[in-house]
Amino acid sequence: MEIPYKIYLNEDEIPKQWYNVRADMKNKPAPLLNPGTLQPMTAQELEQVFCADLVKQELDNDTPYFDIPEEIYQFYKMYRPSPLVRAYFLEKALDTPAKIYYKFEGNNTSGSHKLNSAIAQAYYAKKQGLKGVTTETGAGQWGTALSMACAFFDLDCKVYMVKCSYEQKPFRREVMRTYGASVTPSPSNETEVGKKILAEFPGTTGSLGCAISEAVEKAVSSEGYRYVLGSVLAQVVLHQSIIGLETKTALDKYGIKPDIIIGCAGGGSNLGGLIAPFMGEKLRGEADYRVIAVEPASCPSFTRGKYAYDFCDTGMVCPLAKMYTLGSGFIPAANHAGGLRYHGMSSILSQLYDDGLMEAVSVEQTAVFDAAQKFARVEGILPAPESSHAIRAAVDEALKCKETGEEKTIVFGLTGTGYFDMYAYQRFNDGEMTDRIPTDAELAESLSKLPKV
Numbered sequence: 001m002e003i004p005y006k007i008y009l010n011e012d013e014i015p016k017q018w019y020n021v022r023a024d025m026k027n028k029p030a031p032l033l034n035p036g037t038l039q040p041m042t043a044q045e046l047e048q049v050f051c052a053d054l055v056k057q058e059l060d061n062d063t064p065y066f067d068i069p070e071e072i073y074q075f076y077k078m079y080r081p082s083p084l085v086r087a088y089f090l091e092k093a094l095d096t097p098a099k100i101y102y103k104f105e106g107n108n109t110s111g112s113h114k115l116n117s118a119i120a121q122a123y124y125a126k127k128q129g130l131k132g133v134t135t136e137t138g139a140g141q142w143g144t145a146l147s148m149a150c151a152f153f154d155l156d157c158k159v160y161m162v163k164c165s166y167e168q169k170p171f172r173r174e175v176m177r178t179y180g181a182s183v184t185p186s187p188s189n190e191t192e193v194g195k196k197i198l199a200e201f202p203g204t205t206g207s208l209g210c211a212i213s214e215a216v217e218k219a220v221s222s223e224g225y226r227y228v229l230g231s232v233l234a235q236v237v238l239h240q241s242i243i244g245l246e247t248k249t250a251l252d253k254y255g256i257k258p259d260i261i262i263g264c265a266g267g268g269s270n271l272g273g274l275i276a277p278f279m280g281e282k283l284r285g286e287a288d289y290r291v292i293a294v295e296p297a298s299c300p301s302f303t304r305g306k307y308a309y310d311f312c313d314t315g316m317v318c319p320l321a322k323m324y325t326l327g328s329g330f331i332p333a334a335n336h337a338g339g340l341r342y343h344g345m346s347s348i349l350s351q352l353y354d355d356g357l358m359e360a361v362s363v364e365q366t367a368v369f370d371a372a373q374k375f376a377r378v379e380g381i382l383p384a385p386e387s388s389h390a391i392r393a394a395v396d397e398a399l400k401c402k403e404t405g406e407e408k409t410i411v412f413g414l415t416g417t418g419y420f421d422m423y424a425y426q427r428f429n430d431g432e433m434t435d436r437i438p439t440d441a442e443l444a445e446s447l448s449k450l451p452k453v
C-alpha cells in the first residue's frame with residue numbers, strides 16, 4: 001500500500017479518552033513526598049496547590065483510561081488531529097533505507113504540543129469555580145498555550161516568565177498578553193521567594209525552577225487561584241497521551257509497526273505522551289519497540305543525572321519527586337532549547353528508564369541545529385530547537401540504517417515550530433553557537449545537595 005505524505009485522521013478519530021500508562025507499569029513511579037514530613041503527599045495537601053480533579057489524575061496509578069470531557073474535546077477539534085508525516089524528502093536527502101515518520105504538534109498558535117495539557121488544566125480550574133491560575137514559563141511555549149486556554153474558558157492567567165526569555169523573546173510575551181495573560185519577569189519582587197533569590201543573586205536572569213517557586217507562592221497566597229505546570233507531572237503525561245494515541249491510530253491504518261520511537265525530553269511530557277500506547281503494549285508483552293529520549297548535553301538529566309528524590313523547584317517549596325535529576329540548584333548553561341533546560345524529569349519516564357524499558361542519548365546543540373537546518377530545507381517546517389533534538393537522533397538512527405542496509409521504521413515527535421527562536425538560528429547561521437557541557441565536578445557539586453530522604 002502506498003503511504004501518503006501525510007496520514008490524516010478524521011475528526012471523529014480523535015481519541016475520546018486519554019491513556020494512563022502507569023496502569024500497565026509493574027513498578028509504579030514513586031509518589032510525591034511532602035518535603036517536611038517525607039510522607040507521600042495526600043490529595044488534601046496537593047489540593048492546596050492544584051485543582052482537585054487534576055490531583056485525582058495525578059495520584060491515580062491504576063485507571064487505564066480517562067474520558068476526555070466534551071468541552072476539551074471540542075477545543076481539540078480546533079487544531080487536532082495533528083498530522084503524521086512520512087518524511088519522504090528527508091529519507092531521500094539522507095539516502096537511507098529507513099522509513100521516517102514525524103508527528104507534528106506545531107499546528108496551533110502556541111506552536112507546540114503544550115496546548116494539549118493547557119486546555120485540560122484550564123478546563124478543570126474553571127469547573128472548580130476558580131478565578132484563575134498561575135504558572136511559570138521558560139522559553140514561552142507553555143505560557144502561550146496556557147494563555148490561549150485561559151482565554152477560552154475566561155480565566156485569569158498569571159505567568160512568571162524566566163527573565164532572560166522575557167527580555168530575549170518579547171514577541172512571545174506579547175502573544176501571551178494578547179490572549180489576556182499578565183506576564184512578570186522572574187525572579188520578581190512580587191513574591192517572598194523572588195525577593196530572596198534576588199537578594200542572594202542580584203544579577204540573575206532567572207531559571208525555570210525559580211519561576212516555579214514564584215508561581216506556586218502566588219497561587220497558594222491568592223484566593224481562588226491554583227498553580228498549573230506544563231510538564232513533569234503525571235497528569236500532563238496523561239493529557240499528552242493524545243499524541244501517541246493519534247499516532248498509533250494513523251500507523252495502524254496502514255499496518256505500520258515502528259521499530260524506534262524518538263522524542264526530545266525536557267520534563268518528559270511530549271515523549272511520555274507519544275510513547276504511552278506503545279509502551280503500554282511493551283509493558284503488557286504484546287509488542288516491542290526501542291524508545292529513545294533525547295536531551296541536551298548541557299542539561300543531561302537522564303544520561304548523567306541521579307535517580308533520587310529531589311525538589312522540583314529552586315525555592316524548595318514544591319513536593320519532592322523521585323526522578324532523574326541534576327539537582328534542583330543546577331542552572332544549565334544558556335542553551336537555546338529553553339524547553340529542555342529543566343534539572344529533573346517526569347517520574348513516570350524516570351521509572352521506565354530505570355527499568356531498562358527505554359534509552360536516552362544526549363546531543364550537543366550545534367549538531368542539533370545542523371539537523372534542524374537540514375530538516376527545514378527538505379521538509380519545509382522550521383522546527384523548534386527542542387524538537388530538533390529528536391530530529392538529530394532520528395537522523396543519526398537513519399544514517400546507521402544506511403550503513404547496515406536495514407529498513408527500520410522510525411517515528412519521532414516534532415513538538416513545535418521555531419519562529420520565536422530566530423535569535424538561536426542567527427547564532428547558528430553566524431557560526432557563533434557554542435556548547436557548554438557541565439563538568440563531572442559541577443554535576444557532583446550540584447548532586448551533593450540532594451535532599452536526604
Ligand SMILES: *Cc1c(COP(=O)(O)O)cnc(C)c1O
Binds near residue numbers: 112230340
Ligand atoms: C516544552 C517543550 C518541549 C519539552 O517539554 P516536554 O515536557 O519534555 O515535552 C519540547 N518541545 C517543545 C516545542 C516545547 O515547547
